[in-house]
Amino acid sequence: MAADVIRVEREERFEVPREALWSLVTDTDRLNREVGLPPVRFSFLPNEWGGSTMQAETRIAGLTLRYREEPYRWVRPGEFSVRRVFRSGPVAELVLGMRFEPDGPGATRAVAYTDATPMNFVAGPLTRTVAGSAVNGLLGACRSFEAFLRGSAPTAYPRHSARPPADAERLGRAMAALTGRGVDAGLAAHLTELITEAPVEDVVNIRPFALADRWGRARQEVLQACLLGVRARLLELRWRVLCPACRGAGDPFPRLSDMASQEAHCPSCDIRFGPEFDRSVEVCFSVAPEVRPVQTGEATYCIGGPGAAPHVVAQWPLAGEEERVDSLALPPGRYTLRSPQGGSVEIELRDDAPAGDVTVTLRQHERRGRIDLCPGPRLPTRARWRLRSALPGPAAVLRLETPGWMADVATAAQVTSLQAFRDAFGSEVLSPGVDLAVRQIAILFSDLRGSTLLYRTRGDAPSYAAVRDHFQFLRGTLGAHGGGVVKTIGDAVMAAFPDADEALAAALEVQRLAAADSHPFVIKLGLHAGPALAVNANGVLDYFGQTVNLASRFQAQSVGGDVVVAESLAEDPRVTARIAPLRQERFSLSLPGTDEPALLIRLWPQKRDAGGG
Known part of the structure; x- marks a missing residue:
C-alpha cells in the first residue's frame, strides 16, 4: 500500500508588486543556489514523439539522489510548479510550487506549497521535514527579494554575490x-x-x-x-x-x-x-x-524554470489523456503555440473575438504530433483554456510564447555590423568553409563619381589622401547609425546594417553632409535588404548572396547625390514615413536571369517642392 501524500502549504504577504517578485523567484537556477540547494547534473533522453526526458542527479547529506524532472508548469505571473519523481532517497515524488496574487496596491500574497510522497511509511517523518523545509526556503527567499526590491538590501542574492571578490x-x-x-x-x-x-x-x-x-x-x-x-x-x-x-x-x-x-x-x-x-x-x-x-563553467542548480524563458507566457506539461484547465487574461496581439512534440501554430488574441473556451489538443498525425486548436487562430484575450495531449509516451509540453523572445539578445548580425566592432575586432571571422544564414541584413554600396578625373588632375598622393578621408567620413557617419564598413573595393565601399531603416537614414545623411560640406567627390549609393550568408572571405567577415548582388546593381544605377533602393524596401512603415517627404523618382531595371524587372526608387535627400512629385 502506497504512502499518503503529505501536503505542506504556507502563505505570506509581501510589500512588493507581483511581477517584480515573480521575476526573482522564477529565476530558479539562482533561487536554488540562494536557498542552499546543491548543484545538479542533468542529462536528457530523447523521446519518440519529440522533446526529451530530463534526468537529474545530486548529492544531499552524503546521499546520491537520482530523479526524473518533468517540465515546469507555469502561467505568468500567477503560478508555477515542478514535479520530480525519485529513484532513490526517502521521497518518491515531490511537487513544489508557488502562487502569487495581488493583495492591495503594490503588494503580493504568495503561497508556497509541496505535495510530497514518501518512498515508504518509514520515510514519512523525513519526507514531511523535507517538504516543510522546501516551503520555508521559498518564503525565506521571498523575504530577501522583498528587502532588495524595497531598497533595504544591496542585492537579491546575499549568500553568493561578490564572490569571489574582484581585484x-x-x-x-x-x-x-x-x-x-x-x-x-x-x-x-x-x-x-x-x-x-x-x-x-x-x-x-x-x-x-x-x-x-x-x-x-x-x-x-x-x-x-x-x-x-x-x-x-x-x-x-x-x-x-x-x-x-x-x-x-x-x-x-x-x-x-x-x-x-x-x-x-x-x-x-x-x-x-x-x-x-x-x-x-x-x-x-x-x-x-x-x-x-570566476569560473565560466559554474555549477548548475536548475535549467527549466520560467525565468529561463521570459518570452513564454505559459507552459503546460501534458501527460496522456490528462486535461489541464487555466483561465488566461492576456494583452491582445500575436502569439505562438509551440510544442517539441507538435510543431507550432500562430495565433492572434483579440478583444473583439467571440467569447468562449479555448481547446488545445496534441494529436498524432502521420507519425508526428500536431496541435489542434478550437475555435481557430483568432481567440479572445480572456478565456478558459482546456489543454490535453493524445500522444503516447512521456508527458508532452505545450508553450504559449510572445513574439519578442529575441528582445534582449545582441545578435551576431547586430554586433558585427557595428563600425566599433569592425575597427576593434577585425580578426573575428568564421572558420573557412563555414557560412551562416542571415534572415535579414541591409547592405549599402557606395562609389565615387569623378575619382578618375581627380587622380588625373591632382596626382596619386593627394587623391589617395582625399579617398582615405572619404572612407573615414563614411565610417563615422554609418557607424552613428549602427552600421559598419565591411570592406573597400578600390574607391567603393560595402557596408552592412542590421536594420534597413537605419541603413537608409545613414545613406541619406551621407548625401546631406556631402552636399553641405563641399565634399570633394560626388557619392553614388545603392541599398538593399534581405537574406544573406555570413562568410569568411579573405580573413574578413563578409556577406554573400542575392541581397548583396542587388545592392551592388542598385548602386550602379545611382547618378550621384542620390540613394537607389527597391520599392519593396518601402513596405517597412518606418521607411515609408522616412521617404514620404523626399524627392523621388521611380524606374525599373532589367535583371539577368529573370523576366520581372526590379522596381526601384531614386531618393534625393532634399524634400519635395510644394508642388513636386
Missing part, C-alpha cells in the same frame, strides 16, 4: 582605460558595481541589451561600452548559439572561428538547427578572469 587594483586600471576611451562616468559606475557585486552567473554571461534596459541607458551605448571593455581588459567577448525553440544556450565560444559546426543540437528540445547569424548566434560578455577570477 580592486586591476579593476581600477581597467575602468580608467575604459573612461579614457570615452565611456561616461555614470555608465562606468554601473559596470563597476556589476563586476564587483553581482553573482557569478551575472558576470559570466553579460547581456548588454538587458543591462541597458535595467539601467535606463541606450542599448547601443552599453553594447559599445562592453566592446571597449574588452579592449580595456575588463571583459571578454563570448559567442553563444541559442535554441530557437527554448532559447537555451550551449557552451560559449571565445572566438567566432570556434563555431565550426553548421548544425547545432538542443538536447532539451532534441532538435537540430542551422545557426542563424541574426537570430540564434548571440554575442555576450564575461568578466576578465584577472579582474574577477
Whole structure:
C-alpha cells in the first residue's frame, strides 16, 4: 500500500508588486543556489514523439539522489510548479510550487506549497521535514527579494554575490582605460558595481541589451561600452548559439572561428538547427578572469524554470489523456503555440473575438504530433483554456510564447555590423568553409563619381589622401547609425546594417553632409535588404548572396547625390514615413536571369517642392 501524500502549504504577504517578485523567484537556477540547494547534473533522453526526458542527479547529506524532472508548469505571473519523481532517497515524488496574487496596491500574497510522497511509511517523518523545509526556503527567499526590491538590501542574492571578490587594483586600471576611451562616468559606475557585486552567473554571461534596459541607458551605448571593455581588459567577448525553440544556450565560444559546426543540437528540445547569424548566434560578455577570477563553467542548480524563458507566457506539461484547465487574461496581439512534440501554430488574441473556451489538443498525425486548436487562430484575450495531449509516451509540453523572445539578445548580425566592432575586432571571422544564414541584413554600396578625373588632375598622393578621408567620413557617419564598413573595393565601399531603416537614414545623411560640406567627390549609393550568408572571405567577415548582388546593381544605377533602393524596401512603415517627404523618382531595371524587372526608387535627400512629385 502506497504512502499518503503529505501536503505542506504556507502563505505570506509581501510589500512588493507581483511581477517584480515573480521575476526573482522564477529565476530558479539562482533561487536554488540562494536557498542552499546543491548543484545538479542533468542529462536528457530523447523521446519518440519529440522533446526529451530530463534526468537529474545530486548529492544531499552524503546521499546520491537520482530523479526524473518533468517540465515546469507555469502561467505568468500567477503560478508555477515542478514535479520530480525519485529513484532513490526517502521521497518518491515531490511537487513544489508557488502562487502569487495581488493583495492591495503594490503588494503580493504568495503561497508556497509541496505535495510530497514518501518512498515508504518509514520515510514519512523525513519526507514531511523535507517538504516543510522546501516551503520555508521559498518564503525565506521571498523575504530577501522583498528587502532588495524595497531598497533595504544591496542585492537579491546575499549568500553568493561578490564572490569571489574582484581585484580592486586591476579593476581600477581597467575602468580608467575604459573612461579614457570615452565611456561616461555614470555608465562606468554601473559596470563597476556589476563586476564587483553581482553573482557569478551575472558576470559570466553579460547581456548588454538587458543591462541597458535595467539601467535606463541606450542599448547601443552599453553594447559599445562592453566592446571597449574588452579592449580595456575588463571583459571578454563570448559567442553563444541559442535554441530557437527554448532559447537555451550551449557552451560559449571565445572566438567566432570556434563555431565550426553548421548544425547545432538542443538536447532539451532534441532538435537540430542551422545557426542563424541574426537570430540564434548571440554575442555576450564575461568578466576578465584577472579582474574577477570566476569560473565560466559554474555549477548548475536548475535549467527549466520560467525565468529561463521570459518570452513564454505559459507552459503546460501534458501527460496522456490528462486535461489541464487555466483561465488566461492576456494583452491582445500575436502569439505562438509551440510544442517539441507538435510543431507550432500562430495565433492572434483579440478583444473583439467571440467569447468562449479555448481547446488545445496534441494529436498524432502521420507519425508526428500536431496541435489542434478550437475555435481557430483568432481567440479572445480572456478565456478558459482546456489543454490535453493524445500522444503516447512521456508527458508532452505545450508553450504559449510572445513574439519578442529575441528582445534582449545582441545578435551576431547586430554586433558585427557595428563600425566599433569592425575597427576593434577585425580578426573575428568564421572558420573557412563555414557560412551562416542571415534572415535579414541591409547592405549599402557606395562609389565615387569623378575619382578618375581627380587622380588625373591632382596626382596619386593627394587623391589617395582625399579617398582615405572619404572612407573615414563614411565610417563615422554609418557607424552613428549602427552600421559598419565591411570592406573597400578600390574607391567603393560595402557596408552592412542590421536594420534597413537605419541603413537608409545613414545613406541619406551621407548625401546631406556631402552636399553641405563641399565634399570633394560626388557619392553614388545603392541599398538593399534581405537574406544573406555570413562568410569568411579573405580573413574578413563578409556577406554573400542575392541581397548583396542587388545592392551592388542598385548602386550602379545611382547618378550621384542620390540613394537607389527597391520599392519593396518601402513596405517597412518606418521607411515609408522616412521617404514620404523626399524627392523621388521611380524606374525599373532589367535583371539577368529573370523576366520581372526590379522596381526601384531614386531618393534625393532634399524634400519635395510644394508642388513636386
